[in-house]
Amino acid sequence: MQAAKAETPWREGLYDVLKEVGVRQVVYVPDAGHATLIKQCHDDPEMKTGYLTNEFEGVGVCAGAWLGGERAAMLMQSSGVGNIINALGLVRSCGIPFFTIVTMRGEWGEFNPWQLPMGQATPAVLEAAGVIVNRASVPEEVVEVVRASARLAFSSYAPVAALISQRVIGAKVFK
């Protein structure tokens, strides 16, 4: 269950960013932090949206979309970052834009100790694999960070991850 963090406009703003930068395909392994955006994407018949068994597949789908002339984005949580590392060889070797929005776990007030190893390693692991990492630490900067990350990825043919801090989303609380 999600902590009772007040809804802030960034949740709606992300969908507008995807439309603004011309994203046509969205793939995801869900996270509660992406729930609003996932629903908006599914509700938009022009946004080709699908879920994955594993984030690894998402790198391929996004690369294939670009080869076919469409921009794509992957939504995932930090626990999925480890799954994509070898697949990043595809976008790195071929200079293919790769844009992902990662909701963070294992940091701000985390309840589940199993989230810490991957969550804490996420920025370093992504950077070691050649991904440019931008982080939004407060709600007010989420939309700008995601917009800049998308523009950087698609304009400069780069792999870019926009991290949304757990502080922004709120820690998961079990009662």
Added chain:
Amino acid sequence: MDMKDNRLERRAAVARLLADREDMLVVAGLGSAIWDAEAAGETPLNFYMLGAMGSVASTALGLAVAQPKRRVLALTGDAELLMGIGSLATIGVRRPSNLAIVVLDNGRFGETGGQVSHTAEGTDLAGIAESCGIRHVHRVTDMQGIEGLREALHGGEGPIFAVITVDAHMPPVVMPIRDGLTVARRFREALLGHDALKV
């Protein structure tokens, strides 16, 4: 098994499959499927993946969704597919009608010394595809089967999944352009036009 000598030879099978392919888009995976595709004829409409093992089917999925009017063929090996086997479940959900996944199954990790792989011990890739909801499944063991699959690739409804059982013989390597930047950009130029390079 003494059937071994009767199994299809991979290069002849792929050459026939890709003959007169028209404007079909091909995503081929490491390693032997790439050599087979290149031996069948160099074209910018082949995208080769010399790494990121397990990503061929998902890359073809993204491409097929982006290009619904073009036929898209993922050509790969049994071990490459198994490394990204969840992709079949995802494709079974998305079901793009222009996508085909064709697996050259030699029951071996061919590029690393021919070690026995899962399919040699019974892993049934066609059965996995069927259970993922992919309805058009071909089990190909002879050239007649190749002809049927070829017809399906050109005109049949998809998604199509095919396993071609081939012998474990490894034909000589036919090396394509290895530079991914070049392969990706010439693919986009051929598919989307020169101006796509400016986007």
